[in-house]
Amino acid sequence: MDQSETMPQTDVMGSVLDTFVGYNLKRAYMIVDSDFRAVMADKALSPRVFSALTLIARVPNLTQSDLSRRLGIERSGLVAIVDHLEGNGYVRRVPVPRDRRVHALCATDKGIALHQEAVALVRAHEDRLLSTFSDSERQQLISLLQRIRNISEKDEA
Amino acid sequence: MDQSETMPQTDVMGSVLDTFVGYNLKRAYMIVDSDFRAVMADKALSPRVFSALTLIARVPNLTQSDLSRRLGIERSGLVAIVDHLEGNGYVRRVPVPRDRRVHALCATDKGIALHQEAVALVRAHEDRLLSTFSDSERQQLISLLQRIRNISEKDEA
DNA sequence: TATTGTTATACTCTATAACTATA
């Protein structure tokens, strides 16, 4: 009788958990996320605020609904983010005459400046954290992660 | 004068965000995490409870401190997880005579059975979600993610 | 003194539902 059918193997060093993509994804995500927060703490930019500012700075006249779709978060969750950016003078909610329900999100000069500083800081943070990765390995990782992102876009369509 | 020095490029299709490892990591993580939760909902196993049960089932006589170090979460956060597993009869906190501070965590037969079902379900969930990945691509992704995990272990040491 | 498990607490991110004002 094969014991493996009735009993899980004990694993002392390499855990079964390490064979799951999801577990490795989470652990890696938490490391990168936590380093990001440490680096950006004095700019008061969390990952989500950074992402929002980046899109607002680079895509003119985004609406909040556009932005929520792009970032994959709910409209309701975006309100606090835009409040924060507007409260610190990085972004303005500009009324749109042809549809008075929507606000166009426009980065101020101060917002553009912060965006540029922030991108440089985030690049430096990733360069340092991933200093043992070759350019090709880093690109490979990004491609594989984008494959996962694309799977879910297919499901939605 | 080079405009790229003073103005960020606008990006309409592929965003700068897509060039950051962290952003892709987060988006991919959220997709896998959300699919995991949907699949495991009727077993009431969140990712963290699944991970805890898996280690408890496979590593005999773990203490909570051991487990928290293995999972990379605080001891305080583990209490609710073990409470949940113990409350449902999957795990017992067994007193250890030689050190009365610690509890050995032991999976019950019911816990072992759930663990085995759960591992099969999680494997199926990843096989389905990553069905466009070859075995080698999947292993490559895991290896790259483990490289990130190892970076941080180095920092801790 | 240090460690184990625990409690209390708070913060971030996220989601859902319902509201309002427009269209």
Added chain:
DNA sequence: TATAGTTATAGAGTATAACAATA
């Protein structure tokens, strides 16, 4: 009716600090 922005609320997950029991 449907959509944009908003509010209220709740639920995970995480972290920090402090405590009692024990080493």
